[in-house]
Amino acid sequence: MDKERGRRFALPLAAVVAVSSMMLLNANYTSVTMTNRILIAAGATIVTYILAFILFGMEDKIK
Numbered sequence: 154m155d156k157e158r159g160r161r162f163a164l165p166l167a168a169v170v171a172v173s174s175m176m177l178l179n180a181n182y183t184s185v186t187m188t189n190r191i192l193i194a195a196g197a198t199i200v201t202y203i204l205a206f207i208l209f210g211m212e213d214k215i216k
Contacts, residue, residue: 154210154211154212155210155211155212156206156210158209158210159205159206159207159209159210160206160210161209162205162209163201163202163205163206163209163210164202166201166202166205167198167199167201167202167205170197170198170201171194171195171197171198174193174194174197174198175190175191175194178190178193178194
């Protein structure tokens with residue numbers, strides 16, 4: 154597992170998910186409280202970071 158490669162791709166992707174999810178939640182779901190919107194965005198960001206870190210960090214198996 155290439156941890157450096159996983160971090161290099163996962164962090165910007167997680168940042169994009171965090172910003173875009175907050176923008177969408179603030180624009181379209183104003184009836185949801187701000188605390189819950191932040192928790193939803195944080196959960197999406199964490200899941201995205203973990204999945205991207207694992208998938209982008211895998212070694213290439215092409216022979």
